[in-house]
Amino acid sequence: MQPEKIPTMHYNFNEIEAKWQKYWAENQTFKAENNSEKPKYYVLDMFPYPSGAGLHVGHPLGYIASDIYARYKRHQGFNVLHPQGYDSFGLPAEQYAIQTGQHPAITTAENIKTYRRQLDQIGFSFDWSREVRTSDPSYYKWTQWIFIQLFNSWYNNDSDKAEAISELENIFASEGNKKVNAVCDENVEYFTAEDWSGFDAKKKQQILLQYRLTYLAETEVNWCPALGTVLANDEIVNGVSERGGHPVIRKKMTQWSMRISAYAERLLQGLDKIDWTDSLKESQRNWIGKSVGASVSFNVISSETKQSPSSGVRGIEVFTTRPDTIFGVSFMTLAPEHELVSQITTPEQKAEVEAYIEATAKRSERDRMADVKTITGAFTGAYAEHPFTKAPIPIWIGDYVLAGYGTGAVMSVPCGDQRDYDFAKHFNIPIPNIFEGVDISEEAFSDKEKTIIANSDFLNGLNYKKATKRAIYELEKIGQGKGKTNYRLRDAVFSRQRYWGEPFPVYYDENGMPQMIDEKFLPLELPEVDKYLPTETGEPPLGNAKKWYWLQYGDKAEIVSKEEFENSSPSGRLGGALELNTMPGWAGSSWYFNRYMDANNPNEFASKEALAYWQDVDLYIGGSEHATGHLLYSRFWQKFLFDKGLVPVDEYAKKLINQGMILGTSAFVYRVQLKNNKGVYFISSDFFKKVFPHSFEKLKNEENVGSINSFLRKEIGGERVEIVSMSRIHVDVSMVNSSNELDIQSLREWLAEFENAEFLLGEDDNFKVERDVEKMSKSKYNVVNPDDIVADYGADSLRLYEMFLGPLEQYKPWNTAGITGVHSFLKKLWKLYVDDNGLKVSDAKPSKDNLKTLHQTIKKVQSDIENFSFNTSVSTFMIAVNEFTKQGCTSKEILEPLLVLISPYAPHIAEELWRLLGHNTSISTAPFPEFDETHLVESTKNYPISFNGKMRFTMELPLDLSKDEIEKAVLEYEKTKDQLQGRTPKKVIVVPGKIVNIVG
RNA sequence: GCUGAAGUGGUGGAAUUGGUAGACACGUUGGACUUAAAAUCCAAUGGACAUUUAGUCCGUGCGGGUUCAAGUCCCGCCUUCAGUACCA
Structure with missing residues (x-):
């Protein structure tokens, strides 16, 4: 038995991270208060769709950035709202349900569990008490509620806002529609007040539908009869469906639409008052057209x-x-x-x-x-x-x-x-x-x-x-x-012929006219169905529900079968067949940022007080692929809610940053298949390239097959061979090491057909793969799972490394090999505080150099965070730790603020060392160190001395010299004379504090 | 076609208003420690020429220009990525 070791003598990241994640959860460290003296700050991530594959290392990139910012703002004394949730309605769960019969709610719940576990182990400072899921009835209740508000509104061009449809009915009753200046369907017929009072209920409803902000309309869609569904342009390739290759026809279909066109001008004007990227605003301008x-x-x-x-x-x-x-x-x-x-x-x-x-x-x-x-x-x-x-x-x-x-x-x-x-x-x-x-x-x-x-x-x-x-x-x-x-902006089709989406709170009355079910009956929950496919008669999946009729007498309502409805007594009855379409993916995501302000409120989508306090999102981070979808529709809903007095601001996100994508580094091997089952050959990439320097695509041309043939014959030993096929295939990146060498044994085990393959090795008797940067995806076998990274290096290393890779908004390839750099940085940081004998931080007075390094670091890190330049602050930390190590710094006065600087980036190690320094509270609320210029004041400058613009040497000179004094000192310097070799300079440029340039 | 972003060592990238190009890392090479490996530490590392020291030339996609000085500003092109409308 080993003697019990005093813990934390070395950097045990697994232990430390688990400990602090538990601490944060138990102490609700990051719970935001709706009542606070502190100024508010709202940091939001675009919420994820919880896919079955779980997170890969690309997903957390934006979350890490926003988390750093949220933690930074807490250090600055803000009451920070940093929530997270799930956009949990969507097609993949439905596809899976069609294939397996598994209810999408079950798959979704499982996927969310995986996501939560993965997110938790990265150490995000989310306030999980405010989690939302768009597929949860307590959430979509309010999505349905907003839909009803839209249905009950029209757009008045005179007041330039949405108004109650009941007002419009009053106008119709008193003066007809000739003077009404509304955004409505084309070619509405004019009628007088007398006409209006003479119209029957159905006719009135038909007319009102032409004005409502959400309305039924005939829309042309891409209908695929074989799949029984509507396809997006993306899903159609060469006129047939991408899946299965079935024919697609243009077909008219009655669908719900959103009158977003009413807001075209305001959506355009609103862009001027929000701090979003120019490219994103430009896309929205083009889209509005x-x-x-x-x-x-x-x-x-x-x-x-x-x-x-x-x-x-x-x-x-x-x-x-x-x-x-x-x-x-x-x-x-x-x-x-x-x-x-x-x-x-x-x-x-x-x-x-x-x-x-x-x-x-x-x-x-x-x-x-x-x-x-x-x-x-x-x-x-x-x-x-x-x-x-x-x-x-x-x-x-x-x-x-x-x-x-x-x-x-x-x-x-x-x-x-x-x-x-x-x-x-x-x-x-x-x-x-x-x-x-x-x-x-x-x-x-x-x-x-x-x-x-x-x-x-x-x-x-x-x-x-x-x-x-x-x-x-x-x-x-x-x-x-x-x-x-x-x-150009067209009204947005809002119906989907799918199961896994929000049901419309709509039934069709005896006239076939749509009626909203009363708000007090919300939410209208998704019915159970046996099959998630369209019905045999081509109706959407909800057509499979045995009970999907609305039956209401007074305050009592229930959902019944068609027979039950037809057998019910007509007197005093409301109801009819419920809508069979569901809402599209963007319904739930068009207002969720408001729900986070008061996520558990059963009576309102958010209380007036919560909305008044939080107002809007201060920083929104997400991918640019949502530029014209989510980000336009959500602005539209916000403006509508604003018109109705339901939210305090008409733009919900002051600042928006796009994060780039992390790409995978795929691995490829060259495979040649021979005729008559003579075998499969893999050719090492370096070898292959040496023999065939031209690109693979060119090689595939007929005339080149011959040369490969003779090449192979030579390699294999004289026997004549015939090539059936030649390809460049993906292999799993986990089978390849950092020197691009393939583990041949793993490849043999990977697929049965490769078991007896032959391998033509390259130099050093290694088999090399070719590398190429592509989008990370399962099918390309280039996915890297954050779980593995966290297990091997820890969450703090993952967080630092993702930031270190490059500018947030840029697309960049992932390469696991590089993570050792940030990992050893954390070990060095640890060693600055702790050695074999325990904590080595002292009360020693900091040296001038210590203070200089610290304040340089504060200055740089603070400006980096504020400019969202997280990659450069990681380098700054590395420089600081390298310098402090060299300086032999142990001073608490230096090392304590250093921890606060690093804690937004690497919160676990910071918390642990903070605790070791004797603090009993979380580092997350410690004030951010203050920058003091006086420590950076220099008395001399190492001037670069250039000749005709080319730097030749440097020269240390006092900073308080005048231009002439500098010129004199430089010209008298021996090295200057060597450079000039007797020539007289034509001109000497002196920029004090910067540079000296001698011309001639 | 149009719009937007971007092109810097073997790799990811840095360079504040034009002022020491390649910070910080990875990788590579050499060395220390070790029976060995891992880990750790030290040194070198844009290219070419030269090498005893010193040094010289070239170099930020390409071609021009402005300037004492250009990765950075201007003009013209090329390439890559993303979005996308034959938008009247």
Whole structure:
């Protein structure tokens, strides 16, 4: 038996980390108070989807950064809210349920457990008492509640905010809808107050739906009949589904939509007041896509008489940003899907047009977009009438015009728009020139600044600005157009044909109209189903629920089967079939940052007091892939909640930082498979590259197979071989060491087919793999699990190393080998405080050098944290510890503040040493050391002396010398004379405190 | 195509308003300790030439420019990554 060792004589990270994680949990060290004298600070991470694979080393990157910042703010005396939770509805759990029958709630709970264990062992300072899960009924109750608020609201353009739908009903009842300035569906019919009171309940509901902020609408979707589901553009490759390769068709479907377009302008304006990265704001601006111009309506001419207007055909509405070029219109182009196409196409052109429509329908939106070079289109045979000249204008269809943007129709001005120009050239349509002094024989002229209009009646001689104004004025005068601002931002489809999402609090009444269930009955919980697939009749998975009808009498409500509902007494009954769609992934994540402020409140989504105290997120960290999804939708919901007086601010995140991704370093081997089962050969990468220096892709070409053949024959021993296939395959990175050498035995054991493979070794008789940086993913066998890192080096090493890898926002590859650097730094740090005899910190007075090093460190680390430059502060710590070690520093006055500086980065070791220094409370609330400039004041400077800009040597000089004194001292210096070799300098540049440069 | 970000040793990266390019690490090489290994410590490490010392030249994707001085500023290009609309 060994004598009992006094603990903590050496750096036992496993023990220390477990101890402090337990301490933090038991003492609720990081619980944030909703009532505090301290100023508040809210640090938020984009919450994770708990996938079955668990965390890999890339995931915690942003969490470590935000944790450092949160801990730093606590040291500065802030009451810090730093919560975490789970975006736990989502497709992977549903896919898993479809395959295994396992309920997604069970898988999700298990995955969350794994995530929590992994997060805990990294030592984050989360306030877990505020954890939220979007799939928890106590959470989605409020998601449903917000949905109801949206349903009960409309957007009033006059007050520029959302208002109660009941107000709108009052307006309809008193004056009809003619004066209502609302964001609503296109083409709403006008009605009077009398009309309104005469409408039946159904008609009223239909009208109100055209105004509500969430509404039912027919939307075109990518429907895959074989899978019984709607697919995203991403999930379609070459017109068939990515999974299974089934055909996909465009289909209209009734779905819930969110009227985000009502907020387009405010979402755009709001960007100016938040401190988000420019690239992110730019993406949102592009996505919103504001353009200012005019809408113009063109009458369609009867194709027989060529006289206007053709009876029974509505005019064609177009949107243009260049109303000043209206006299340059020589044709019109409609999207092939445009509803007028079938009405106006002449019998002669019918066959051609239909063939063209059929051809474009086959092309996916992506295909149409990717192909810029091919110009296609068809003439409808119909003509429109120019609003001013009354000249007939041929109407074409072309797939460069998209149905979903603007009105799906374009007035084509070939002289001023390159795409119109190309189209006109291709189909021999005339290209009238309406610009003064511009040659358009080669290309269109689209420079607005230099535009002077010609050949355009009343617009002649005007510039772009004046002509635009005049054109709009004249259009308004004849009632055929008006100024208009157009946004690309489309209303967001909010229905998903899935099981694992929030149920809509909606049933359909006897008129088939949607009704919200009363708030007091929320949450409407997800029903149990036998199967998670669509029903045989093509309904969403909720169609499988045996009981999914709402039945309510007065204050009593229950969910019943269809039969039970039909057999119930109709008198006083409310209810009907419940909505079968569920909400999309972004529903729960659009407001969760508010819930954290008061996460366990059963009565409100958050109390007024909590909202008033916490206000908004001060620092939000997450990936840039959410730039136009989550980050736009959540801003929309926040603005809506703000309009309703439910939250105190209309932008919820003051500052946002994007973290980059940690990439994997994949390992590849070259494999050659021979015919007639002659075997599998693996070729060492260095060897392979020496013999075939060209790239592998080139090698795969036919002509090179021969050379590989003869190469192999030589290696194997003369026998003629034939290659079946040659490939470069991923191997698991765990089978490769830091020198890129493969453990051959592991590869043999990995897959049965490799068991008897032959290996052609390279230099030193080693088998080398090739390395390449790729996204970390299971399928690439390059995933590194943080659990392994924590077990081998500890959480503090992992935290430091992730930061040390490089700037937070940058993409960078992971390489486990480098972690030894930060790990030995922590050991050195430990040794600064503790040796074989225990604590060695003394009350000795700090030396000047000690103080200088400390205060340099404070200055640098503080500015680094505030600039989110965490990588450079890790180097600063290393320099500090190296210097203190060299200085033999043991002074408590120095080593104590050093611990506080390091504690946000490496909290466990800091807590342990803090305790050893005699403190009984957590280091997390110790004040951040104050920087004192006086310790850094220098009396001399080691000047670099340059000759013609090239540094030759340095020279130590007092800092209080004047320019002339410096020049004199330098010129008298022996080394200067050596450099000049008798030449007289033409010029001497002296920058005191910086540099001396001698020219000549 | 457009928008955004980025190109620096063998590798990750550093360099504050233009002022000593390569901090800090990894890796590599040599050495100490050890029976040996691990761990630890010390030294060297951008390239080329030279080597007794001293030193010289080249060098931050490429080509120009501004400046006493450019990784940093300006002009023109190339490459990589990410997002993305034929946006009228």
